[in-house]
Amino acid sequence: MGRMARFHYASTKDADMRYLVGTAVADPFFCVENGEGAFAFLSVLEIGSFREHGKKGVTAVPLEPLMEKARAAGAGASPHALAKRILARYGPPGTDLSVSAHLPLDMADALRADGARLRVADPFLPERAVKSPEEVAAIRESCARTALAFLRIEEILRESAIDGAALRWKGEPLTSERLKREAGRVLFDADMENADGIIISSGAHAAMPHHAGEGLVRPHATIVCDIFPRSVRTGYFADMTRTYVKGEPSETAARMYAAVAAAQDAGFAAIRAGVEGKDAHQAAAAVIRDSGFGAGEATPDSVPGFIHGLGHGLGLEVHEPPRMGAHASGTLTAGNVVTVEPGLYHPEHGGVRIEDVVLVTEDGCEKLSEHPRELVIA
Amino acid sequence: MGRMARFHYASTKDADMRYLVGTAVADPFFCVENGEGAFAFLSVLEIGSFREHGKKGVTAVPLEPLMEKARAAGAGASPHALAKRILARYGPPGTDLSVSAHLPLDMADALRADGARLRVADPFLPERAVKSPEEVAAIRESCARTALAFLRIEEILRESAIDGAALRWKGEPLTSERLKREAGRVLFDADMENADGIIISSGAHAAMPHHAGEGLVRPHATIVCDIFPRSVRTGYFADMTRTYVKGEPSETAARMYAAVAAAQDAGFAAIRAGVEGKDAHQAAAAVIRDSGFGAGEATPDSVPGFIHGLGHGLGLEVHEPPRMGAHASGTLTAGNVVTVEPGLYHPEHGGVRIEDVVLVTEDGCEKLSEHPRELVIA
Numbered sequence: 229m230g231r232m233a234r235f236h237y238a239s240t241k242d243a244d245m246r247y248l249v250g251t252a253v254a255d256p257f258f259c260v261e262n263g264e265g266a267f268a269f270l271s272v273l274e275i276g277s278f279r280e281h282g283k284k285g286v287t288a289v290p291l292e293p294l295m296e297k298a299r300a301a302g303a304g305a306s307p308h309a310l311a312k313r314i315l316a317r318y319g320p321p322g323t324d325l326s327v328s329a330h331l332p333l334d335m336a337d338a339l340r341a342d343g344a345r346l347r348v349a350d351p352f353l354p355e356r357a358v359k360s361p362e363e364v365a366a367i368r369e370s371c372a373r374t375a376l377a378f379l380r381i382e383e384i385l386r387e388s389a390i391d392g393a394a395l396r397w398k399g400e401p402l403t404s405e406r407l408k409r410e411a412g413r414v415l416f417d418a419d420m421e422n423a424d425g426i427i428i429s430s431g432a433h434a435a436m437p438h439h440a441g442e443g444l445v446r447p448h449a450t451i452v453c454d455i456f457p458r459s460v461r462t463g464y465f466a467d468m469t470r471t472y473v474k475g476e477p478s479e480t481a482a483r484m485y486a487a488v489a490a491a492q493d494a495g496f497a498a499i500r501a502g503v504e505g506k507d508a509h510q511a512a513a514a515v516i517r518d519s520g521f522g523a524g525e526a527t528p529d530s531v532p533g534f535i536h537g538l539g540h541g542l543g544l545e546v547h548e549p550p551r552m553g554a555h556a557s558g559t560l561t562a563g564n565v566v567t568v569e570p571g572l573y574h575p576e577h578g579g580v581r582i583e584d585v586v587l588v589t590e591d592g593c594e595k596l597s598e599h600p601r602e603l604v605i606a
Numbered sequence: 607m608g609r610m611a612r613f614h615y616a617s618t619k620d621a622d623m624r625y626l627v628g629t630a631v632a633d634p635f636f637c638v639e640n641g642e643g644a645f646a647f648l649s650v651l652e653i654g655s656f657r658e659h660g661k662k663g664v665t666a667v668p669l670e671p672l673m674e675k676a677r678a679a680g681a682g683a684s685p686h687a688l689a690k691r692i693l694a695r696y697g698p699p700g701t702d703l704s705v706s707a708h709l710p711l712d713m714a715d716a717l718r719a720d721g722a723r724l725r726v727a728d729p730f731l732p733e734r735a736v737k738s739p740e741e742v743a744a745i746r747e748s749c750a751r752t753a754l755a756f757l758r759i760e761e762i763l764r765e766s767a768i769d770g771a772a773l774r775w776k777g778e779p780l781t782s783e784r785l786k787r788e789a790g791r792v793l794f795d796a797d798m799e800n801a802d803g804i805i806i807s808s809g810a811h812a813a814m815p816h817h818a819g820e821g822l823v824r825p826h827a828t829i830v831c832d833i834f835p836r837s838v839r840t841g842y843f844a845d846m847t848r849t850y851v852k853g854e855p856s857e858t859a860a861r862m863y864a865a866v867a868a869a870q871d872a873g874f875a876a877i878r879a880g881v882e883g884k885d886a887h888q889a890a891a892a893v894i895r896d897s898g899f900g901a902g903e904a905t906p907d908s909v910p911g912f913i914h915g916l917g918h919g920l921g922l923e924v925h926e927p928p929r930m931g932a933h934a935s936g937t938l939t940a941g942n943v944v945t946v947e948p949g950l951y952h953p954e955h956g957g958v959r960i961e962d963v964v965l966v967t968e969d970g971c972e973k974l975s976e977h978p979r980e981l982v983i984a
Contacts, residue, residue, distance in 0.1 A: 241802075254802050254816060272913060276814040305933065329710040334726040348712040411658065416794045423801075424619075424632050425838075434655040438632060460803075493783050535650060547633065555683065 232317040233262035234326045236352070237307065237335060243544035244328055244352045244461055250283030257291070258311065260318040269314060270295065286472035308338040315344060328352035357541060357549050360565035361391040362588055363464065364596065367542065367565055370466035371585055372458045373418035377411040378470055378599050381428070384410060385474045385605040390447040392494035395474055404428045404441035412453060420457040420466075424546060427454035427469075434471075434579035437571060439538060448475035450485075453502050456546045459497050465546045467567050469583035472605050484572040484580045485603045486505050487519030491570035492582050492601075495552075499568070499586060500594040503555035509538040512570045513554070521572055524554050539567035542585055565596065611640035611697040613705045614730070615685065615713060621922035622706055623732045624799070624841055627660030635669070636689065638696040638806055647672065647692060660940045669763060688714040693722060706730035722870035735919060735927050736941035741842065742965055742974065745920065745943055748837045748844035749963055749975035751796035751833045755789040755833050756848050756977050762788060763852045763983040768825040773852055782806045782819035798835040798844075802924060805832035805847075812849075812957035815914060815949060826853035828863075830957035838971040843924045845945050845976050847961035850983050862958045864949040865897035870960050870979075873916050873930075877946070877964060877971040883934035887916040890948045891932070900952055902932050917945035942973065 236259045240246040248259050249268050258269040266286045270278050278288050295305040297379060302311040319325050326349045327336065336346055340399050351357070351360040359367070388395040388402050395402040408426045415422060429441030429452040445451055451474070456467040469487065496510035513523035513534055524531030538555025542565050550558050560566070569583030582601050586593035614637045618624040622936050626637050627646055636647040644664045656666050672691050673683040679686040697703050704727045705714065713827050714724055717952050728737070737745070766773040766780050773780040786804045793800060807819030808829040823829055829852070833847040849863065856934070869890040876889035891912055892903035900911030915931025928936050931943060947961030964971040 251804065252818075273816040277811075277817040299933075327711065328711045330708070331871055332707040332711050333711055333714050334707045334728055336714075337726065347713075348715065413794065416791065421799070425630065433655075436651070436669075437652040438631075444720070484871050529621040555677075560676065 231263065231319075231323040233260055233323050233347075234352075235260050235315065235319055235331070236328055237311065238328070242328070242330055244330070244356070244522075246544050247353055247356055248283070249278070249286050251278060251281040252463070253278065255438050256307070258314050259286075260314065262318055264318075267318060269310070270473070287602040308335055311335055311339055315339070318507065318543065319344075324581060326352070333487050336471065350550055355463050356543060358561055359543065359587070360563075363543065363575075364560055364565065366459060366462040366464035367585065368596045370420065370462070370464050371468060372460070373415065374419050374457060374466040374468050375597065377414045377416055377457075377467070378453065379452055380410055380414045381407055381470075382472070382605055385451075385472055388474060390475055393443050393446065395447055399499055402445045403443055403591070404430070404433075404445060405443075407453075408441070411453070415455075415457050419460045421454075421460050422457045423465075424456060426457075427452060429579070431578055432566070432575070435573045435575055435577075437573060437579065437581070445474075445552060448473065448477065450477070450481050450580055452579045452581050454583065455579065458546075462545050465542055465544070465584060466597065467542050467546055467585060468571075468599065469569055469571075469581045470599065470601060471582060471603065472578045473603055474605050477603060478577050480574065480577040481580065481605070484518065484521065484574065484577060487516055487521055488516040488570050488572055488580045488582050489601060490519065491534070492584070495568040495570060496586065496593060496595075498500055499552075499560060499566070499588055500591045501562040502586055503560050503561055505538075505550050505552040505558055505560060506554060508552045508560065509554055509556065512538045512568075516570065534570055536571060537579060539569050540585075541566055560588045562588055607698075607933070609701040610704065611638055611701050612707070613638050613693065613695060613697055613724075613731075614706055614728075614929065615710060616706070616708060616731070620706070621926070622734070622802050625731055626661070627656070627664050629656060629659040630841070630965055631656065631944045635730060636692050637664075637728055638692065640694075640701070644873070645696060647688075650741075654974065669675075671942070676892055681844040685710075686713055686935055689717055690720055693717070697722075702877075704730070727926055734921060735922060735941050736939055737965070738941075741921065742943065743843035744837060744840040745844065745963065746974045747848060748798065748835070748840070748842050751793065751798050751844050752833050752835060752844040752979040753975065754796055755923050756831065759785055759790055759831055759848075760983055763829075763850055765854060768853055770806045771824065772822050777976055780823045781821055782808065782811075782823060783821075785818070785823060785831075789831070793833075793841050797838045799838050799933055800833075800835045802842075804835075807957070809956055811954070813951045813955075815951060815959070823852075826851060828855070828859050828958055829874055832959065832961065836924075840867070840915055841922050843922070844922055844975065845918055845920050845961060845963060846977065847947055847949075847959045848977065848979060849958045849960060849981065850982055852983050855981060856954040856955050858952065859958065860981070861897065861966065862899065862955060863951065864929055865912055866948050866958045867961050867979060868897065869893040869912070870946055870962070873946040873948065874964065874971060877930075877938060877944070877966055878965055879968045881938050883916075883928050883936055883938060884929040884932060886930045886934055886938065887934065890916045890946075894948065894950065900972045912950055913951060914947075914950055917947050917961075919944055938966045940966055940968050962978065 246467040388397040433439040495512040541548040571581030585597040697748040832847040873890040919926040949959035963975040
């Protein structure tokens, strides 16, 4: 076997790059991990801050001398020219370069034209799927802060009055937008950022799992609240969902809720190291079916039943491996952190989803998100 | 010339995809633009919301039937298998496929192995560099909201008292973290999100242009405040910087500030359609040099002088084409929106940067960010 190296070019908005260097860098930069160690190539704009905050063991190499040499050699100082210059020293010919699927395609084309042996690794950093105790603590902290937003939503729903087909709070109609703003403020104060928004949807919108929600929050209808912010400090996400009804749920909605809660319990019971992701999903889907609802019977334009997977890995990305779904491949491992989020969607009776976060252990799972799951808010 | 199509696979965190479809979609999806129109391929989780909010003229195509067919054909329903199936219909053999450098490399490899003719276009959507009146209005709005954060920072600095080597505000030492939190709260209330953080740095940190700032804000030292949030609603960024001193600036810092302000004015005067980006940069750099400071003389580990470019395009990304810097290629066009942000950095006297946003016009430029530039806060 020849030499091997990992090679990447991205900003730390790329979760793999964030994991490799352990701090935030706004603009794309090069990183190489080879037999000698890990190296990040940084401009004078970044290197001072990086040396203070970057992961121990990653050597920060000044980029400007490389740029000067590339310009002096008449090659310009484009990212492609710099990549060739860096690889000549840190991943020379004969090295197998493991790269991310997110390496820029034009850079890959240029390097391959120059003879580099690039192989896409998917996932690029498989070690990310098994969380360290520090990562578990960071996710647990993110979930605890996210629970504060649910407390705030419940408080507002309690304080709201039913007024015909609307709710009123502090004298004004209660909308998804207002609830999202109030939840967002709690998260802001807890140093969490809503990188991908917040879902608070009711009525017909709640029957569309990824509808962010807008307009009036309806009494007697399900209100799906799916909150998935990340810690500004650590970068680790939470991902939790609760479903509420202010007023009287329909009998069907109440049955949907009971089925989803039971399916979540079945998911918790099924999850442990060595279980296939699709088997954990089927354990929950069986409970849904036993409750008289559909699972996996999606049609293009309507959304009956349990139409998505049981859950997904969570970490520096809100969706990452491993997956638990009807068609998922792969087995759960101790140290995986996954969501457990069965849901049911009905064009007339809205949506119900309950989502928590667990750590997979050798003999089961440990909940990292702690918050009650009550449907009706009085 | 044969058939041509644009092909992309990304979430709308990718600015090109956001531009193509005009709304937010959290998970990656396919989009094809060919002679027949523009098509987005979306799962049942997304399609309802997309049809309400997506750009007019983009046809939403349900993904699940394609997945069923791919599974029935024994190919599985991986993104690669779906890409092949979509291209068979929307970009058949013989089509030149223009793709983004951000198309996943493994997907590109699989499609090319299957005979697809992929060519990376950089930029993928060159039309993004010329802003429509709606885009200009969105950026102007983002800048106006960002100015509120500067007002808040100035208010806090005015209210602060000098206490030896520290500032005190509301009885507690004033830190970068507190100022960022207060500025962030103003932005949150204005529905702006700090996708990439906020820089508020003083003292030695301010001499590192991309240091985010931390710890005590120092009296008599420059405080660089660089704020670049995006509108949650429109997705368009602002990018503005002001530099303050609470107390008495050093004579050198005051000279740096005057030089940077004059260089910014020279930048404004130089910018118009038809000017090369590097010439606009040199107009500002000449003023810096005439003021007795360096421009472009960076060394790896120290940061004297004007060590970065004059500015960059701004839109759905905080850094996008065109660039204005010593080595930038390309010419400004009417409708470009660019930052104008000269800076000076000195290991002893800290950093000074002033940044505004302008619209390039046929005969000059129009400022889109409006806020006073005063160094000293009494």
